[in-house]
Amino acid sequence: MRFIDQAEVYVKGGKGGDGMVAFRREKYVPTGGPAGGNGGKGGAVILRAVHNLQTLLDFRYVHIFAAEDGTRGGPKNLTGASGDDLIVDVPCGTVIYDMDTDECIGDLTEPNQTLVIAQGGKGGLGNKHFLSNRNRAPEHALPGLPGEEHSLRLELKLLAEVGIIGLPNAGKSTLISVLSAARPKIADYPFTTLVPNLGVVPHPSGDGVVFADIPGLIEGAHAGTGLGHEFLRHIERTHVLVHLIDATAPDPLQNYQVIQQELLAYGHGLAERPQVVALNKSDAIAPEDLEKIRLDLQPHCNSHLFTISAVAQQGLEALLQPIWMALDLARKQSAEANSVVSVPQPLLSLSSPVE
Numbered sequence: 001m002r003f004i005d006q007a008e009v010y011v012k013g014g015k016g017g018d019g020m021v022a023f024r025r026e027k028y029v030p031t032g033g034p035a036g037g038n039g040g041k042g043g044a045v046i047l048r049a050v051h052n053l054q055t056l057l058d059f060r061y062v063h064i065f066a067a068e069d070g071t072r073g074g075p076k077n078l079t080g081a082s083g084d085d086l087i088v089d090v091p092c093g094t095v096i097y098d099m100d101t102d103e104c105i106g107d108l109t110e111p112n113q114t115l116v117i118a119q120g121g122k123g124g125l126g127n128k129h130f131l132s133n134r135n136r137a138p139e140h141a142l143p144g145l146p147g148e149e150h151s152l153r154l155e156l157k158l159l160a161e162v163g164i165i166g167l168p169n170a171g172k173s174t175l176i177s178v179l180s181a182a183r184p185k186i187a188d189y190p191f192t193t194l195v196p197n198l199g200v201v202p203h204p205s206g207d208g209v210v211f212a213d214i215p216g217l218i219e220g221a222h223a224g225t226g227l228g229h230e231f232l233r234h235i236e237r238t239h240v241l242v243h244l245i246d247a248t249a250p251d252p253l254q255n256y257q258v259i260q261q262e263l264l265a266y267g268h269g270l271a272e273r274p275q276v277v278a279l280n281k282s283d284a285i286a287p288e289d290l291e292k293i294r295l296d297l298q299p300h301c302n303s304h305l306f307t308i309s310a311v312a313q314q315g316l317e318a319l320l321q322p323i324w325m326a327l328d329l330a331r332k333q334s335a336e337a338n339s340v341v342s343v344p345q346p347l348l349s350l351s352s353p354v355e
């Protein structure tokens with residue numbers, strides 16, 4: 001199964017309508033003068049972020065988005081109709097690149113945020129416009145201009161604030177399924193999860209927080225082994241990581257270290273991201289063995305090591321507390337940082353929501 005979080009699309013603004021050559025013809029007015037109207041403006045292609053889309057899957061089937069052309073001017077000075085704008089919905093978190101220059105031209109993060117990606121062409125002037133003292137009967141009009149065209153690459157970086165990571169089979173999908181309404185596939189073999197699953201977990205404030213169950217990482221993930229690099233890219237934008245370790249695995253400590261190593265090797269600050277570490281599957285292991293693993297592992301963790309059973313839903317409340325604390329702190333810090341850092345202007349104008 002291919003993971004769709006990138007898509008290539010071609011967008012084209014509508015062509016402006018042609019200007020018209022026409023003359024007034026009225027009874028008893030022998031030389032009526034030019035009366036050809038201007039062509040209408042072509043429609044624009046506008047990308048709009050919506051919260052009810054989670055993937056770029058739709059773009060696998062439709063790649064070409066062309067807005068409507070303006071119609072040509074009419075006689076009696078009638079301006080042609082403008083072409084309708086074409087609004088293309090994308091998931092929140094879609095980053096837009098120009099394929100020709102590889103330049104980032106926009107980043108749609110908030111619901112209803114829009115980006116005019118291809119302007120429509122202007123309508124051509126009708127012959128009335130060319131009336132002058134020297135030319136009382138202009139016989140020409142201008143054609144409409146073509147709309148802008150771009151080949152774009154859309155990239156979706158999931159906007160989950162909390163990422164659940166760990167080796168395959170650690171119980172990540174099980175955890176998200178008990179914390180949220182998400183119902184991902186769960187199975188006792190590695191790489192069950194091939195695409196990140198999102199789930200909304202209720203925050204004590206009453207708000208919902210998006211968690212992402214990231215497909216299992218393995219050694220070498222940072223260099224592209226397994227589904228690796230793809231998914232590390234997705235957790236770049238999370239504020240907090242929940243690192244799950246299978247307590248029933250032959251060597252939980254080594255499992256922990258493999259993931260830490262991958263985060264470090266990938267860079268982008270992932271290794272410094274606040275991490276809540278938990279040993280999972282406590283129901284399936286004798287208490288004394290569990291204690292031994294805990295003592296083994298705790299000195300290597302920077303924070304408290306939690307013990308949970310996702311299946312038996314034990315220890316989950318305690319696990320959520322440090323997640324909310326770390327998240328609230330990270331949100332505060334990022335709000336402060338955003339208020340001082342000036343964001344580079346995108347190439348094309350980001351506009352307010354479309355009416």
Ligand SMILES: Nc1nc2c(ncn2[C@@H]2O[C@H](COP(=O)(O)OP(=O)(O)OP(=O)(O)O)[C@@H](O)[C@H]2O)c(=O)[nH]1
Nearest residue numbers: 168169170171172173174187191192193216310311
């Ligand atoms: N006994 C026990 N088994 C669990 C627990 N959590 C998960 N499992 C089992 O562990 C297996 C793997 O669980 P998943 O949730 O699919 O694991 P995952 O980390 O999402 O795995 P990948 O998607 O392959 O990376 C399944 O058979 C689960 O039923 C737990 O708390 N206790």
Ligand SMILES: [Mg+2]
Nearest residue numbers: 172173192193
């Ligand atoms: Mg899974």
